[in-house]
Amino acid sequence: MLSKKELFKLFSDQRPRRVPVIPFVMQYAAKIAGIAYRDYCKNPESMAESQLRCLEEFDYDAVNVSSDAHRLAEALGGELFFPEDGVPVVKDPPIKSAEDLKGLSVPDPTKAERCRQRIRAIELLNEQRPEVTVIGWVEGALSDASSIFGPTNAMKALYRDKTLLKQLFRFSAEFDRKFARAQVEAGADIIGAGDSLASQISTENFELSVEYTKEIFRSLDVPTLYHVCGDTTHQLEVLRESQVDIVDLDREVDLAQAREVLGPDMVIRGNVDPVLFVQGEPTRIEELSTTCIRDAGEEYPFILSAGCEIPPDSRRENLEAMVRTAKSQG
Numbered sequence: 001m002l003s004k005k006e007l008f009k010l011f012s013d014q015r016p017r018r019v020p021v022i023p024f025v026m027q028y029a030a031k032i033a034g035i036a037y038r039d040y041c042k043n044p045e046s047m048a049e050s051q052l053r054c055l056e057e058f059d060y061d062a063v064n065v066s067s068d069a070h071r072l073a074e075a076l077g078g079e080l081f082f083p084e085d086g087v088p089v090v091k092d093p094p095i096k097s098a099e100d101l102k103g104l105s106v107p108d109p110t111k112a113e114r115c116r117q118r119i120r121a122i123e124l125l126n127e128q129r130p131e132v133t134v135i136g137w138v139e140g141a142l143s144d145a146s147s148i149f150g151p152t153n154a155m156k157a158l159y160r161d162k163t164l165l166k167q168l169f170r171f172s173a174e175f176d177r178k179f180a181r182a183q184v185e186a187g188a189d190i191i192g193a194g195d196s197l198a199s200q201i202s203t204e205n206f207e208l209s210v211e212y213t214k215e216i217f218r219s220l221d222v223p224t225l226y227h228v229c230g231d232t233t234h235q236l237e238v239l240r241e242s243q244v245d246i247v248d249l250d251r252e253v254d255l256a257q258a259r260e261v262l263g264p265d266m267v268i269r270g271n272v273d274p275v276l277f278v279q280g281e282p283t284r285i286e287e288l289s290t291t292c293i294r295d296a297g298e299e300y301p302f303i304l305s306a307g308c309e310i311p312p313d314s315r316r317e318n319l320e321a322m323v324r325t326a327k328s329q330g
């Protein structure tokens with residue numbers, strides 16, 4: 001594992017002694033630890049244990065405390081369904097209209113139960129393995145707005161009611177700034193934000209949401225990471241202006257093109273096809289890992305990873321192959 005000092009050379013003129021490798025593990029980490037995902041999402045001890053077990057098994061370079069996108073929805077009284085071994089879903093979004101937002105105060109993440117649990121997981125990771133880099137987690141404005149208002153309603157609002165949408169983005173980003181700050185105070189070294197719907201909307205609409213998300217990045221004095229899912233080729237210029245330090249790209253994005261647009265200083269993370277961790281062979285993962293490193297530009301700051309979360313049914317030897325490839329590259 002790279003030390004924090006070594007890893008953080010990514011954010012300077014220097015480079016770490018080898019390519020860092022940080023897979024996005026959530027469900028897979030719980031599976032490795034033999035912990036039901038419901039417990040992983042609700043219990044900070046289970047999350048910290050899963051993350052450390054998985055790190056110890058595969059020896060990559062950082063852990064994270066991401067699990068699902070609905071902590072704000074729950075803090076606002078939204079009801080969630082937690083399958084025993086799957087990602088929780090919002091049964092009933094807490095915000096149904098502009099009326100609901102009026103006079104609603106932004107929840108305090110240090111008081112909301114499941115937000116407090118994520119903060120506690122960071123404290124536990126730091127207590128147990130202080131040398132490990134911990135990536136804290138919040139949601140991008142688009143992700144939180146669709147969680148608290150419902151994804152279909154949020155999509156409709158994008159086209160029909162920009163005023164309401166901006167109010168949702170502002171509310172979400174204000175909460176996430178507070179949540180991110182609390183996680184940094186608990187010991188998070190990097191803060192990530194996720195926007196899984198980024199590929200689904202127009203560049204203009206994404207730009208609007210990023211106006212709010214970048215307030216989160218701007219408010220922090222630790223490096224930040226922006227995880228976007230799917231083909232976000234049409235959003236690369238918006239990502240370049242998002243003031244984030246690490247852009248985390250999914251498998252559909254061509255990394256050579258991404259480097260061209262994002263420039264030489266932005267850290268890129270990505271983007272081996274996650275599906276191949278389940279269905280592919282280790283030799284193919286090695287091949288693709290090498291291609292990612294080459295395409296992102298060996299002299300530029302880069303973190304090897306899969307394009308998105310490592311699927312829970314991944315073959316162990318495929319994750320081993322990705323880590324091995326990073327370690328074999330200077």
Ligand SMILES: [Zn+2]
Binds near residue numbers: 196228229230
């Ligand atoms: Zn993703």
